[in-house]
Amino acid sequence: MTMNLCNMKNLANNKLSKFGQLLNLISWLLGGSILLVILLVGYFTGIFNRTNAIPITETTENKPYKPEKTVWKLISMDAVVHEPDPELVKYGRELIANTAYYLGPKGKVAQQTNGMNCQNCHLDAGSRVWGNNYGAVASTYPKFRERSGTKESIVKRVNDCMERSLNGRGLDSTSREMRAIVSYIKFIGQCVPKDTIPNGTGIWKLKFMNRAADPTKGQVAYEQKCVSCHGKNGEGVKSPDGIVYTYPPLWGQHSYNIGAGLFRLSRLAGYIKTNMPFGATYEKPQLSDEEAWDIAAYVNSRPRPTKDLSKDWPKISGKPIDHPFGPYSDNFSEKQHKFGPFKPIDEFKKAEKKKQEALKNKTQQIKS
Ligand code: HEC
Numbered sequence: 001m002t003m004n005l006c007n008m009k010n011l012a013n014n015k016l017s018k019f020g021q022l023l024n025l026i027s028w029l030l031g032g033s034i035l036l037v038i039l040l041v042g043y044f045t046g047i048f049n050r051t052n053a054i055p056i057t058e059t060t061e062n063k064p065y066k067p068e069k070t071v072w073k074l075i076s077m078d079a080v081v082h083e084p085d086p087e088l089v090k091y092g093r094e095l096i097a098n099t100a101y102y103l104g105p106k107g108k109v110a111q112q113t114n115g116m117n118c119q120n121c122h123l124d125a126g127s128r129v130w131g132n133n134y135g136a137v138a139s140t141y142p143k144f145r146e147r148s149g150t151k152e153s154i155v156k157r158v159n160d161c162m163e164r165s166l167n168g169r170g171l172d173s174t175s176r177e178m179r180a181i182v183s184y185i186k187f188i189g190q191c192v193p194k195d196t197i198p199n200g201t202g203i204w205k206l207k208f209m210n211r212a213a214d215p216t217k218g219q220v221a222y223e224q225k226c227v228s229c230h231g232k233n234g235e236g237v238k239s240p241d242g243i244v245y246t247y248p249p250l251w252g253q254h255s256y257n258i259g260a261g262l263f264r265l266s267r268l269a270g271y272i273k274t275n276m277p278f279g280a281t282y283e284k285p286q287l288s289d290e291e292a293w294d295i296a297a298y299v300n301s302r303p304r305p306t307k308d309l310s311k312d313w314p315k316i317s318g319k320p321i322d323h324p325f326g327p328y329s330d331n332f333s334e335k336q337h338k339f340g341p342f343k344p345i346d347e348f349k350k351a352e353k354k355k356q357e358a359l360k361n362k363t364q365q366i367k368s
């Protein structure tokens, strides 16, 4: 059944009649010539030479995004009728889109989160390309994660965001709410083959700058491009009913805590590059890479809730290069791990890894 859903488009095409095929051919030819004219005009007038077009990244760290490569495509919500329990999946989507309404400080099911919605950070209920979507969750979980040093289920990962991004308490794994969220996440990821991470899922990986990100420059850009919605003190704007945010907070007591994914500079900078100011997309970003890094540095220098992180990263060398709290398995400062420049740390880590692999090969050779 799953296969059929995922191949629905192909099936529909196969069923076209001879007449339909002819019509199709004519429209393709027409469409093609119009496109050609547009392209030629565009080329000669230079409108394609926009400077803020998506960069083609070349480091191995960044999975290169090529515009012609197909990006992850969401399975239509219409397909939910084929699920064993469509209502559960729909409830899951609803919880992700309007979390505060159910679980926020005035939640009607329980009161255990900070008032934000999952969707504030996982746009379009976790379905937008490069909008921190859930496209690769069903295909990669359960998976080993260095932060906890354990193999994590989807339930554990969702509760991580409950406790960190929503600065609250996790849901019971048997609760209807958790079952709904998990079934929705599995539903939207069902067409992705096991262990694959399609282009466009998760957060955009921004190229490193040669310098450290600069909160002072970031503040100037923040006041021009973000303040109108998120406020001078990053406090956001509540809707008139006072239950959900129209514009969510970026720092302060109602924002994500220091253990959240967005507290890592690369995550926040990548997220805002392709999604903010609201209305920007990966195809039409509105911030330069430098602005994204600098604004992220400013936002993550502001006060926010703390969290006991003493159990995180049981293996110190497993910390990502932009984890802002020591101890580290290298000699770079906490400040450099927080703001960069990240290239030297990245290169050091890669060299270390190579050394260790070489050592492993050597010991294997000696043994055999
Ligand atoms: C403040 C922002 C924020 C909020 C709110 C938030 N998340 Fe997240 N979430 C993140 C970030 C950042 C990541 C890590 C993404 C990465 O590193 O690529 C993440 C990761 C995840 C992942 C794993 C994705 C993957 O591909 O491995 C799941 C599942 C998830 N969140 C579910 C939820 C759910 C469900 C909620 C609401 C209960 C929620 N999140 C609320 C920011 C947020």
Ligand code: HEC
Binding pocket: 117, 119, 120, 121, 123, 124, 222, 225, 226, 227, 228, 229, 230, 246, 247, 248, 249, 250, 256, 262, 271, 272, 276, 277, 278, 287, 295, 299
């Ligand atoms: C036009 C209003 C608007 C502007 C301007 C804007 N945002 Fe947002 N921002 C939003 C909305 C709305 C959301 C939540 C989206 C949703 O729930 O679908 C959001 C969500 C976010 C989030 C994730 C949720 C959170 O609160 O942590 C971050 C981070 C963010 N914006 C940063 C920025 C930054 C940085 C800028 C400036 C470059 C910016 N935004 C400009 C409206 C805006």
